[in-house]
Amino acid sequence: MADTEYRDPSGKRLADYPHPSVAVDTAVMTVVDGELSVLQICDAVDDDWRLPGTFVHEGERLADSVLRSLREKAGVEGLAPRQLHVFDDPSRDSRGWVLSVAHLDVVPAAALTIDPGRARLVAVAASGAMVHAHDDILEYAVAQLREDHRERPDPHGLLAEPFTMTELRRLHEVVLGVELQPDTFRRAMVGRLVVAEGKRAEGPGKPAGLYRRG
Amino acid sequence: MADTEYRDPSGKRLADYPHPSVAVDTAVMTVVDGELSVLQICDAVDDDWRLPGTFVHEGERLADSVLRSLREKAGVEGLAPRQLHVFDDPSRDSRGWVLSVAHLDVVPAAALTIDPGRARLVAVAASGAMVHAHDDILEYAVAQLREDHRERPDPHGLLAEPFTMTELRRLHEVVLGVELQPDTFRRAMVGRLVVAEGKRAEGPGKPAGLYRRG
DNA sequence: TCAATAGTGTCTATGAGACACTATTAA
DNA sequence: TTAATAGTGTCTCATAGACACTATTGA
Structure with a gap:
């Protein structure tokens, strides 16, 4: 060489x-x-x-x-x-x-x-x-x-797929070091994700929908 | 060492x-x-x-x-x-x-x-x-x-100060490779500039105000 | 006066943020 | 039922973009 x-x-x-x-x-x-x-x-x-x-x-x-x-x-x-x-x-x-x-x-x-x-x-x-x-x-x-x-949801694939919107938001909160509004965050991210099958419930409450990275 | x-x-x-x-x-x-x-x-x-x-x-x-x-x-x-x-x-x-x-x-x-x-x-x-x-x-x-x-007006000091808003906009148009709206550009930039003394007229038309980088 | 350039008033569309509301589950 | 979490409807506010208008000069 x-x-x-x-x-x-x-x-x-x-x-x-x-x-x-x-x-x-x-x-x-x-x-x-x-x-x-x-x-x-x-x-x-x-x-x-x-x-x-x-x-x-x-x-x-x-x-x-x-x-x-x-x-x-x-x-x-x-x-x-x-x-x-x-x-x-x-x-x-x-x-x-x-x-x-x-x-x-x-x-x-x-x-x-x-x-x-x-x-x-x-x-x-x-x-x-x-x-x-x-x-x-x-x-x-x-x-x-x-x-x-x-800008992008979980750009480095830190979450195991599929994940809930709350899991994604908590990840971004930890990385960015700030709290994020659940509704605003959802609306900003949902267009960049693909919906996955099934639901997941963590304790009581409405089960969360599941997503994958686009 | x-x-x-x-x-x-x-x-x-x-x-x-x-x-x-x-x-x-x-x-x-x-x-x-x-x-x-x-x-x-x-x-x-x-x-x-x-x-x-x-x-x-x-x-x-x-x-x-x-x-x-x-x-x-x-x-x-x-x-x-x-x-x-x-x-x-x-x-x-x-x-x-x-x-x-x-x-x-x-x-x-x-x-x-x-x-x-x-x-x-x-x-x-x-x-x-x-x-x-x-x-x-x-x-x-x-x-x-x-x-x-x-984001910033003439961030690398390519223009000689003071400059007009039109000169600044033409610089950004050349660098970005797109045309920019004069009014929108002015409003986005004027807050990041300091007003300089005097006016400058290029041919006919209202003389332009002068600015310096903040 | 007209042509030319500078600069502003303002309407509209978009999107972030906030808040209240509805939805769906476990216990 | 209640508590808890998920998700949506919608209002407000700030801002970008567009367009029309006013302002100020030379010829």
Whole structure:
């Protein structure tokens, strides 16, 4: 793949330039126990909590680096990593010149099997400071997640289908961090959903209709 | 800055990992002659038109790499580069494993002095294919630019202050690629502008009031 | 005066929000 | 029946869009 004969106008080969280390760091987000939560791992070196990440391997796509880091560092199978931002402050990482490409991956809690020795899920509201400015990454991730949930119903498939309108609303309330009017929410979302068979009753009260994502 | 003693859990130093080349490629956008336009340079190697870019120098911030590449490759003084996306397809660049961090920089035409031997401004609508999938970068840039112009008046300062409401509307029409209703546009924007002194008449007709960005 | 451009009054359609009402179940 | 939850009818208010009107200039 690499054309080792390539030389730039000044005669230098690609390998003659100094190269940064390129890492991916990922905010794996989910909703569990009515809380918007993020996956943290315990850093083997610093014994600090941080977001899972890894250096990019040769010829690897960034999304594949993300999925590999989640498997190796947290024993978690990721889904669809999405680029957020490149953090490029040269003093950001004490190990040297590292560019970190922040990612967001949203995974239903049901698909996350957490090994307590390696990883934990922490509510975003309660998540303390992490190393290497990983809090900044979390901020980007939450902002992106909220943006996604403002228009579309359950855009990342956090709910098991079929789901009730109330379940969908509670999900959006948790992600957005605000209470939503049931009637307004229903009218905004019903056109973007498909009706599913059957009803579901949670305790007393009229059974709720069921929906699937469009 | 670099801690050369750092070793990861498997005993490898940072430098022992293979490293990608990291480049920045920038869509410098402006509006000239009523056209949304992009700066292209003529590639010295391939003799193809492309977006200006460079490899990132050691310890350099990405935004500084962008500004340097614009100075060196196009003789242009950039303003405020903004990250768009990392293009990471390993086969994207024939020279080898290159990650390209796409940027957008919006510069008023008045601040762009184009050396015809090195660079040119091309209307986006008429811009043909560029090398290394630089067309993808342009798509991201245009989408971002339109997003910015949907809410805020002249968000990147393309107009010289003070300006008339009609000048502002024509700018937004060019960027968004649609015609806008003068009255609706005025009412949407007037609250986000500050009134400036004086009037300006362009030919016959009532002289227009002047505004500045908030 | 007329032509041309700037700016406003106002009607209408749309949609968000709020509230009250109806609907359907368990106990 | 009552309590609880689901879902709808409808009023109000804010806003976008459209259109017509007024305002102010040069020729």
